[in-house]
Amino acid sequence: MTLNTSRSTFQNKTPSSVSCEVCMNKTCLIKRNLQTLSNSKFVNQKRTLQIKKGQQFIIEGAPVNGLYFVKQGKVKVFRTGINGKEHIVRFANEGEIIGHRGFGTGDSYSIGAIALEHSVLCCFSKQMLQDVLLENPRFSYDMMLFYANELNKSEAKVKSLSQMMVRERVADMLLYINRKFGSTNGFINLPLSRKEYADYTGTSDEQIIRIFSALKKEKLIIARGKKIGILNIDALKKEISAHNFFLDS
Amino acid sequence: MTLNTSRSTFQNKTPSSVSCEVCMNKTCLIKRNLQTLSNSKFVNQKRTLQIKKGQQFIIEGAPVNGLYFVKQGKVKVFRTGINGKEHIVRFANEGEIIGHRGFGTGDSYSIGAIALEHSVLCCFSKQMLQDVLLENPRFSYDMMLFYANELNKSEAKVKSLSQMMVRERVADMLLYINRKFGSTNGFINLPLSRKEYADYTGTSDEQIIRIFSALKKEKLIIARGKKIGILNIDALKKEISAHNFFLDS
DNA sequence: AATAATAAGTAATAATACTTAGTTTTTAAA
DNA sequence: TTTAAAAACTAAGTATTATTACTTATTATT
Numbered sequence: 001m002t003l004n005t006s007r008s009t010f011q012n013k014t015p016s017s018v019s020c021e022v023c024m025n026k027t028c029l030i031k032r033n034l035q036t037l038s039n040s041k042f043v044n045q046k047r048t049l050q051i052k053k054g055q056q057f058i059i060e061g062a063p064v065n066g067l068y069f070v071k072q073g074k075v076k077v078f079r080t081g082i083n084g085k086e087h088i089v090r091f092a093n094e095g096e097i098i099g100h101r102g103f104g105t106g107d108s109y110s111i112g113a114i115a116l117e118h119s120v121l122c123c124f125s126k127q128m129l130q131d132v133l134l135e136n137p138r139f140s141y142d143m144m145l146f147y148a149n150e151l152n153k154s155e156a157k158v159k160s161l162s163q164m165m166v167r168e169r170v171a172d173m174l175l176y177i178n179r180k181f182g183s184t185n186g187f188i189n190l191p192l193s194r195k196e197y198a199d200y201t202g203t204s205d206e207q208i209i210r211i212f213s214a215l216k217k218e219k220l221i222i223a224r225g226k227k228i229g230i231l232n233i234d235a236l237k238k239e240i241s242a243h244n245f246f247l248d249s
Numbered sequence: 250m251t252l253n254t255s256r257s258t259f260q261n262k263t264p265s266s267v268s269c270e271v272c273m274n275k276t277c278l279i280k281r282n283l284q285t286l287s288n289s290k291f292v293n294q295k296r297t298l299q300i301k302k303g304q305q306f307i308i309e310g311a312p313v314n315g316l317y318f319v320k321q322g323k324v325k326v327f328r329t330g331i332n333g334k335e336h337i338v339r340f341a342n343e344g345e346i347i348g349h350r351g352f353g354t355g356d357s358y359s360i361g362a363i364a365l366e367h368s369v370l371c372c373f374s375k376q377m378l379q380d381v382l383l384e385n386p387r388f389s390y391d392m393m394l395f396y397a398n399e400l401n402k403s404e405a406k407v408k409s410l411s412q413m414m415v416r417e418r419v420a421d422m423l424l425y426i427n428r429k430f431g432s433t434n435g436f437i438n439l440p441l442s443r444k445e446y447a448d449y450t451g452t453s454d455e456q457i458i459r460i461f462s463a464l465k466k467e468k469l470i471i472a473r474g475k476k477i478g479i480l481n482i483d484a485l486k487k488e489i490s491a492h493n494f495f496l497d498s
Numbered sequence: 499a500a501t502a503a504t505a506a507g508t509a510a511t512a513a514t515a516c517t518t519a520g521t522t523t524t525t526a527a528a
Numbered sequence: 529t530t531t532a533a534a535a536a537c538t539a540a541g542t543a544t545t546a547t548t549a550c551t552t553a554t555t556a557t558t
Contacts, residue, residue, distance in 0.1 A: 442505070442506090443505070443506065443507090444505080454505085454506080455506095455507085455508090458505095458506060458507055458508085459507090459508085461506095461507095462507075462508085474506095475505090475506095
């Protein structure tokens, strides 16, 4: 895996660009505000990027140059902590926004982002977005709601890390991943390494492996290589039922 | 401590109401957008509430009726978890907003809020705020930025809970509280119970007590009843320096 | 002022999680 | 295809944290 800088990726405009008007991704916040934004040159100013599996397209600490909207594919968003240890903040699916935190705290990204599979991203520059946000209250309001939703999710995760034991967090995470990405033939649509599960859950690889091993023995999950399938979703839900919440996708 | 409902508190309009135009609180987001909002009837539609120390003014799960802006005082915002155990999401100071997460997920508050000292709050109804946000892009944009900042803070806390040991988290928290609320005569301006420190840090009372005891022995902090003072701020910072970050206030 | 309740503190024990050290399997590179 | 590297797996040992059981001090109530 080579580390491409955001800048070099930025210039990699491909002939597969699709304008926002004809894009089929209905969950995208830009798409949903297209009527409001239609008088703006804004929607013609995006760049569409093809990102290979494993490719990093946002470097932590790099200057914020824009927001990425996931047109297709899956992405993990992470922060690097002590000793280079990675913490996965969230997984992003189609229609979701990456790099949005840079709007708040200044000029650099506080996160990194890597594609988990081949992905197509639409990138809008920060300056352009700021301008159009300041012109379009409806769009601004929708962006605000997006952030409010992200904040709720983040705080649910804070609670999970504070009050759940590791096994509970693992159960919670499997339910979340399953709900967010769905399953095919009984296996969750996003194969992740044990390390990635650990980085998301805030524990070690070995702990994940140990808990998966136990869950497999207890017939709650099944594994085929990196693919994980949930066999008994109710039992998994029961693991966390005392906590009375699920992470929203 | 009696639990007043938000509704009854809501009606408790006092003669000490001050209009936004003459309010001296310069950090308030409404105040900062006053020029933009001046044509709106909006700023005359707030309610000013006097909240006693220990009084709960937001009940988790209650319908969202508005946002609270802290004119004066200090507040803790919490979520209730397993077995009624409380998790403190954050502390809020003057000029800060409470209840803002209700904008994202629907009709009820996902948090509770209690005044840590006598506090004065300005409350704007959700409907009114939505209307004015949809009319004023500058204000909407500023609200969006506020949420983006809150999201960054929340994610820093996620990272802290994932990767720091309890002692490190305690050091981090003391630095944060000290920075946010300041000190007088060598003691942090917000006396908290050991339970509250624990609820914020995501550990048990006894663990807090144990770590405070150790930090006192090592001359890093001093305690007078519930008041805590930092004696050696550099040593405290050194406890978390390997993690390369501070929680922003 | 006296009493009751709660919070702070301490020590010991139990439970949980992390780390280390290996082996086996899978994936990537040559 | 072979080899090397990385990931997955397992077990054992160590460290951290939570829980339990008290005592003491402080705060709230009567």
